[in-house]
Amino acid sequence: MKRTNILIASLALILFTNVKVRAQIKLSDIFKKVTERSSTTTATGTPTTLEIGQGIKEALQIGVSAGADRLSAKDGFLGNLAVKILMPPEAQKVEKTLRSIGLNKLWDNVVLSLNRAAEDAATEAKPIFISAIKQMTIADATNILLGNNNAATDYFKRVTTSQLMQKFSPIVTTSLNKVNATKYYSDLTSQYNRLPLVKPVNTNLTEYVTQKAIDGLFIEVAKEELKIRGNLSSRSTTLLQKVFGYADRKKS
Known part of the structure; x- marks a missing residue:
């Protein structure tokens, strides 16, 4: 039992x-x-207007930070064919003449100096872009999300170009002087302008490099924008997936 x-x-x-x-x-x-x-x-799901604003700001902050960091590194301009700064167009016309009289090294030094100046200036770009992102309205964010593939880049051009010019110009001037670009360029153009029967070359080097540096920044920002719009793996958070997935559906 x-x-x-x-x-x-x-x-x-x-x-x-x-x-x-x-x-x-x-x-x-x-x-x-x-x-x-x-x-x-x-x-x-369908994002709220608040989520759209947060998603766009998050995406743009990631993108502009990556672009600015790349360009401000050593050889960020010089080693990137898409943004590398060459001599001003009017000076490029005299390259063959100057190289033929043994000024190769001088010419190369000027090109190197122009790009180093742009790399120095690019270090100041990120806070300007971040400030523009923080001031972005919900309407701005929605227009960027549902706009064309460079809507964000166009927004930055509109709201930051003036600030970038003001901020970059003194940095470029200091950098050009620091690396002797102004001296190199002055020596180069002076020797060319002394040649008989040539049209004198006169370029505002600071203005030229400043504009080229800003152009290069927008090229990199456009790359980052296109990446996050078209590359699903770049949408690294749930919020980005939701916001940009919604944009994909609206556009399809």
Whole structure:
């Protein structure tokens, strides 16, 4: 009798344990499905206007930071063919003449100096862009999200160009002097202008490099904008996935 009771108790314990385990498995499956459904809804639902504003600002801050950091690094301009600063067009016309009389090194020094000056100036770009992002309205953000592939870049051109010119110009002037670009360029053009029957070359080097540095920044910002619009892997957060996924659906 005693053995029978022990056997019945053991069977009951085994049965209870199995039921409990199955219940835990079912609850685990339900929780997993709910979590997945919640995650999917969060990433693919229609964003609120507040989320659009936050998403655009997050995306642009990532993009402009990456672009500015690349250009402000050593060889950020010089090593990037898309933004490398060459001599002013009127000076490029005299390159062959100057190289033919042995001024190769001088010419190369000027080109190097122009790009180093732009790289110095680019260090000041990020806070200007970030400030523009913070001041962006919900309407600005929505227009950028649903606009063309360079809508954000166009926005930055409109609201930051004047500030960038003011900020970059003294930095470029200081940098050009620091690396002797002004002297190199003056020596180069002076020697060319002394040649008979040539049209004198006169270029405001600071203005030229400042504008080229700003142009280069916008080229890099445009690259980052295109990346996050077209490359799903660049949408690194749920918010970015939701906001730009919504834009994809609206445009399709």
